[in-house]
Amino acid sequence: MTIKEKQDQLLPLFEKLTTLTRQQIPPEQRDPRLVGVGVLPRGTLFSCFHERHLKEATKLFEILFTAADFADFLKLAQQARDVVNEGLFVYALSVAIAHRDDCRGVTLPPIQEVFPDRFIPAETINLASKEAKNKPTEDVLVEIEDTGNILEPEYKLAYFREDIGINAHHWHWHVVYPANWSVELTGKLKDRKGELFYYMHQQMCARYDCERLSNGLNRMVAFHNFEEKLEGYAPHLTSLVSGLHYASRPQGFSMRDLTEVDVQDMERWRDRILEAIDLKHVHDSQGNELALDEANGANILGSIIEASSNSPNKKFYGSLHNWGHVMMARMHDPDGRFQENPGVMSDTSTSLRDPIFYRWHRFVDNIFQQYKATLQPYTWEQLSFPGVKVVSCEVKGKSSNVITTFMKDDELNLAHGINFGTDHKVKVKYHHLDHEPFSVVANVENNSGAPQHATVRVFLAPKYDELGNRLTPDDQRPLFIEIDKFHKQLAPGANTISRNAIDSTVTLSHTYTFEELKAGQSASADASEFCSCGWPEHMLVPRGTHKGMDFQLFVMLTDNTQDNPEGANVKTICNDAVSYCGAKDQSILTRSPWVSPSTGLCLQVLLEGSQLKTHASRTSRSNSWVNLQT
Secondary structure, eight states: OOHHHHHHHHGGGGTTGGGOOSOOOOGGGSOGGGTTOOOSOTTSOOOTTSHHHHHHHHHHHHHHHTOSSHHHHHHHHHHHHTTSOHHHHHHHHHHHHHHOGGGTTOOOOOHHHHSGGGTSOHHHHHHHHHHHHHOTTSOEEEEOOOOOOTTSGGGGGHHHHTOHHHHHHHHHHHHHSOTTOOHHHHOOOOTTHHHHHHHHHHHHHHHHHHHHHHTTOOOOOOOOOTTOOOOOBOOOOBOTTTSOBOOOBOTTOOOOOOSSOOHHHHHHHHHHHHHHHHHTEEEOTTSOEEEOOTTTHHHHHHHHHHTOTTOTTHHHHOOHHHHHHHHHHTTTSTTOTTOOOOOGGGOTTTGGGSHHHHHHHHHHHHHHHHHHTTSOOOOHHHHOOTTEEEEEEEEESSBBTEEEEEEEEEEEEOTTTSOOSOSSOEEEEEEEEEEOOOEEEEEEEEOSSSOEEEEEEEEEEESBOTTSOBOOHHHHGGGOEEEEEEEEEEOSEEEEEEEEGGGOSSEESOOOOHHHHHTTTTOOTTOOGGGGOSEEGGGSSOOOBSSOEEEEEEEEEEEHHHHOTTOTTOOOSOOTTHHHHOOTTSOOOSSSSOOSTTSTTHHHHHHHSSSOOOEEEEEEEOTHHHHOOO
16 A cells, blocks of 8 residues: 555544544444543543543554554544544544554644644634635635734734644644653654653743744743742633633632642652752662763653653652643633633643743753753863864855844635535635745864764854843853754865755754645655654744844854764654654764753853854844735
């Protein structure tokens, strides 16, 4: 069976899920392997952060993953679709497709088309439904509705928090790196998953702070007190599988005890993790000490904090991150007495919309920073690349060292996820940030007398704080965002490295729509689950300001033969988003923590060395931001 044929048989499983009935096929007609799934009622909002939800999703994934062949897998998936909770089904099926060997080359449909109600405001979907009924023989296009106003300063950042691409990225990352991953069952190791959990979320927080500075707002204050009163948020989303709104959070609410976990549990887990960092080791479930050293500490810590199935002692260290999401999503109805939907923090495809997401993850990030403070600083010998020197670097766009950003129109087809009673397209026109094409150019000297394999890393960070003061290295470090990371062979002598932003290993090159998938545009045996996991290319650089916002460009080269344990000439199956999502069936990098300006104490060392020079890069908005024209 060809990849296209498999794709064609799997795509219908993802369509019109918002209109499934609550009726289920009788138990006697189901495959006996599906016994034990279907516990979470239909219409309930599934959360992969909730331990009970995740347990059932794990069971369904294991059933699907261990199916004898593709035909058996398809039969089980078709039956499960009519048995289990809608969101749980999509999650478990997506994880199975992404990791089954006989589904290699099959591309998952975009989650924003599967469940558009998680991305598009209820007011807009209601308008689209009315238009579709009034024009049943025509394609329909409606404009997305605004869901806030200038009375709330956070409204300035709605273009970032509510961007469809970054929310879809977060959902897909948790599909590629599920918290319930089992090496024993799958035979596949997720290399340094715990460390990637930290790094990817840290980068989202850094990008959020860059956007805050772009809009004249202060950098965020990390969550730190489990009793503090939190800011309010109203998502304006309605779940079509339940008919209930995603809950709003009124101003001044604080975290409250749940029936499953209480606030004291959260504080206890935090304190135990911080104590382990001070002691420089954790205890596994057998009482053995595991060192939080430079090689494995960040990975162990990430597994504990999330917590994933790799946690060495979940009973003792708990699941701080996951239950934090659930607790914040249920402040309004902690014991379920009002049978309200949770808020957006409960779902990986919606949680980035909420400002508290970033404060919560900065709290998690600060725990990692406390761990890193216990490590020895990088030495010059560890970071240097003998004989190789970065002479200069710059950004080349329409103007040198200037990147112009603007708002761009795009469209999302709702008809694959919502049954409008028409065969015609029903689309929403929305707007997202974008940037002009640009390249990063670095002039490098290789004085070693022989060809060298280099890992090139490119970062960007604001130069000034919210008051216009020059950021110190310590304050600037957590604001560095990764722009690219790639391998380059250097010839002896002078080298000019030019890298187009479109080729960045941070970003996803293209999101395939249902129509494109049905046409077979993505069918490739070289595709992998990592190929759809990446930061959206249009959000690669921060928005900046009308008059231009000063950033510092940071380029560093390290020895690729030391970075890559499998050799400099290894060809990855998919180059999309290796920085955030790893590489298919390969180790990531031997250096730990990740060698970047945001890790350890390498920034000061590099800025003082002769290997690197930085040049100011200015990011600005064009008038198209104001009038929404391209």
